[in-house]
Amino acid sequence: MARKFFVGGNWKCNGTAEEVKKIVNTLNEAQVPSQDVVEVVVSPPYVFLPLTKSILRPDFHVAAQNCWVKKGGAYTGEVSAEMLVNLDIPWVILGHSERRALLNESNEFVGDKVAYALAQGLKVIACVGETLEQREAGSTMDVVAAQTKAIADRVSNWSNVVIAYEPVWAIGTGKVASPAQAQEVHDELRKWLAKNVSADVAATTRIIYGGSVNGGNCKELGGQADVDGFLVGGASLKPEFIDIIKAAEVKKSA
Numbered sequence: 001m002a003r004k005f006f007v008g009g010n011w012k013c014n015g016t017a018e019e020v021k022k023i024v025n026t027l028n029e030a031q032v033p034s035q036d037v038v039e040v041v042v043s044p045p046y047v048f049l050p051l052t053k054s055i056l057r058p059d060f061h062v063a064a065q066n067c068w069v070k071k072g073g074a075y076t077g078e079v080s081a082e083m084l085v086n087l088d089i090p091w092v093i094l095g096h097s098e099r100r101a102l103l104n105e106s107n108e109f110v111g112d113k114v115a116y117a118l119a120q121g122l123k124v125i126a127c128v129g130e131t132l133e134q135r136e137a138g139s140t141m142d143v144v145a146a147q148t149k150a151i152a153d154r155v156s157n158w159s160n161v162v163i164a165y166e167p168v169w170a171i172g173t174g175k176v177a178s179p180a181q182a183q184e185v186h187d188e189l190r191k192w193l194a195k196n197v198s199a200d201v202a203a204t205t206r207i208i209y210g211g212s213v214n215g216g217n218c219k220e221l222g223g224q225a226d227v228d229g230f231l232v233g234g235a236s237l238k239p240e241f242i243d244i245i246k247a248a249e250v251k252k253s254a
């Protein structure tokens with residue numbers, strides 16, 4: 001089974017209701033490849049999820065940027081997976097490096113969240129990636145493997161998982177990984193899945209790249225054999241997100 005190109009827009013902690021309406025209007029008017037070619041998911045802050053979902057074109061979907069690790073209850077400030085399911089929010093981003101770094105989310109905690117969210121019926125964009133220090137120390141693959149292992153240890157069905165490889169040094173820095181650097185890690189990650197999970201999971205799980213993706217670099221990155229799409233931050237708030245969605249076409253001609 002071919003891996004369908006996946007383009008996620010992570011709006012992070014940005015926007016007002018007016019800005020959300022403006023971004024969604026731009027997306028709604030865009031001519032993009034069909035759902036058979038590309039799966040598009042945008043991820044607004046929690047408070048804008050219902051608004052976004054209610055006005056977004058039906059061929060695009062929404063994701064939350066996080067959810068609680070277990071069933072809801074006395075967890076002030078948290079939003080549970082059950083609540084997302086209740087509002088028909090199909091996707092959730094988990095383990096983003098900003099949460100790992102700023103909120104001390106450990107590999108195990110992220111793995112627990114992924115398992116719980118999947119068990120509730122959510123689809124998960126699970127983020128992994130090394131810091132600059134770790135890359136320079138030559139430990140990129142050890143770090144990414146440990147992050148992925150904590151998920152693999154807790155998850156048996158991978159059909160609703162997309163892995164986002166997001167090198168921390170490339171996020172919001174304008175310093176994008178070269179296509180070769182991205183391909184190298186995606187290839188190793190796929191080999192890791194083949195060895196530690198199964199050949200089938202390795203062949204079918206989408207591994208998308210995130211970190212300073214923009215309208216100018218998306219085609220070359222997307223043309224790499226093991227890059228199955230993107231998780232886009234800054235550029236997902238701009239009209240160039242549409243060009244990034246269109247990069248899905250590089251796979252058709254590949």
Ligand SMILES: O=C(CO)COP(=O)(O)O
Pocket residue numbers: 010096166170171172173174210211212213231232233234235
């Ligand atoms: O963190 C990211 C997506 O989750 C990437 O952010 P930028 O595209 O702004 O570098």
